[in-house]
Amino acid sequence: MSELIPLPQTLIPFLEPYFPNESNTNHPKKPFVTLTYAQSLDSRISAKPGTQTKLSHLETKTMTHYIRTRHDAILVGIGTILADDPKLNCRYPETKSQPRPVIIDPNAKWKYQDSTLRKICAEGKGLAPFIIVDESAGIDSESHNCVLEQGGKYVSLPLIGNTSNWAIILDSLRQLGIKSVMIEGGARVINDLLDFNKFSEKPIIDSIIITIAPVYLGIEGVQVSPSSRVDITDVKWWQGEQDSVLCGRPLQ
Numbered sequence: 001m002s003e004l005i006p007l008p009q010t011l012i013p014f015l016e017p018y019f020p021n022e023s024n025t026n027h028p029k030k031p032f033v034t035l036t037y038a039q040s041l042d043s044r045i046s047a048k049p050g051t052q053t054k055l056s057h058l059e060t061k062t063m064t065h066y067i068r069t070r071h072d073a074i075l076v077g078i079g080t081i082l083a084d085d086p087k088l089n090c091r092y093p094e095t096k097s098q099p100r101p102v103i104i105d106p107n108a109k110w111k112y113q114d115s116t117l118r119k120i121c122a123e124g125k126g127l128a129p130f131i132i133v134d135e136s137a138g139i140d141s142e143s144h145n146c147v148l149e150q151g152g153k154y155v156s157l158p159l160i161g162n163t164s165n166w167a168i169i170l171d172s173l174r175q176l177g178i179k180s181v182m183i184e185g186g187a188r189v190i191n192d193l194l195d196f197n198k199f200s201e202k203p204i205i206d207s208i209i210i211t212i213a214p215v216y217l218g219i220e221g222v223q224v225s226p227s228s229r230v231d232i233t234d235v236k237w238w239q240g241e242q243d244s245v246l247c248g249r250p251l252q
């Protein structure tokens with residue numbers, strides 16, 4: 001039985017203008033980037049570091065899976081992997097192709113062989129990950145074999161100490177054939193990308209789709225907050241049964 005529910009009819013047309021399509025995925029050096037996550041009213045994405053907090057209502061969780069159907073890849077940082085042990089597949093009904101999980105793990109900390117993602121992939125319910133590591137990282141041989149056997153790969157890039165490594169990461173994904181990527185988190189990844197003006201003249205993010213849940217998580221929560229102001233343009237709001245969804249684009 002599916003854990004998801006049918007999407008309200010108004011939601012797909014609401015999201016559509018913010019999705020990758022044939023005309024906005026032609027950049028030679030980067031995929032189309034959608035930043036999407038769920039936050040509390042006090043801009044927290046989990047109640048405590050290192051833990052997972054369910055914020056989305058079933059309706060907006062289903063929306064997240066629909067958004068996954070519309071991207072070639074889903075990207076998260078190693079903090080999210082270690083906290084959530086996520087599936088990172090698409091469970092939306094009648095999904096034709098699965099997105100590629102991409103994990104930023106500079107020090108190759110992830111023991112892939114013990115992960116839920118490995119099980120999901122072994123059951124044919126998702127793709128094996130592309131794991132982005134620093135060039136200096138020592139990769140555990142068991143993890144390496146497991147990733148390769150399932151059709152994933154480790155990609156070594158100059159990450160550590162490199163302030164413009166997002167441009168390198170996104171270029172590398174584009175060269176691997178990924179034309180669109182949905183970036184889900186966690187906080188370090190989101191804050192970095194919103195701080196684009198530190199390493200890029202233009203925003204790296206093309207669209208943002210944020211679920212806002214009616215709860216305060218408090219000061220111990222993991223906060224999304226870039227180091228300086230970011231204006232959002234082309235803003236639209238959708239009101240669901242419990243959550244609100246904001247779509248927009250960072251102002252250039």
Ligand SMILES: NC(=O)C1=CN([C@@H]2O[C@H](COP(=O)(O)OP(=O)(O)OC[C@H]3O[C@@H](n4cnc5c(N)ncnc54)[C@H](O)[C@@H]3O)[C@@H](O)[C@H]2O)C=CC1
Nearest residue numbers: 037038045046051052077078079080083185186187188189
């Ligand atoms: N509510 C939501 O929608 C979501 C919530 N979360 C939550 O976020 C929390 C995890 O967030 P964080 O701890 O901030 O971890 P994170 O997932 O942002 O990973 C941060 C780590 O990834 C690596 N990394 C990321 N980008 C890098 C780069 N450009 N260069 C080099 N290394 C890079 C570094 O090792 C860094 O310490 C968890 O509690 C998780 O449950 C995560 C995703 C979505």
Ligand SMILES: Nc1nc(O)c(N)c(N[C@@H]2O[C@H](COP(=O)(O)O)[C@@H](O)[C@H]2O)n1
Nearest residue numbers: 038053054055056064084086087088184
């Ligand atoms: N949209 C959304 N709402 C929440 O309440 C969340 N906690 C998250 N977390 C993200 O979803 C990943 C879990 O995905 P699977 O269901 O295991 O595929 C998690 O790792 C976060 O990226 N998202």
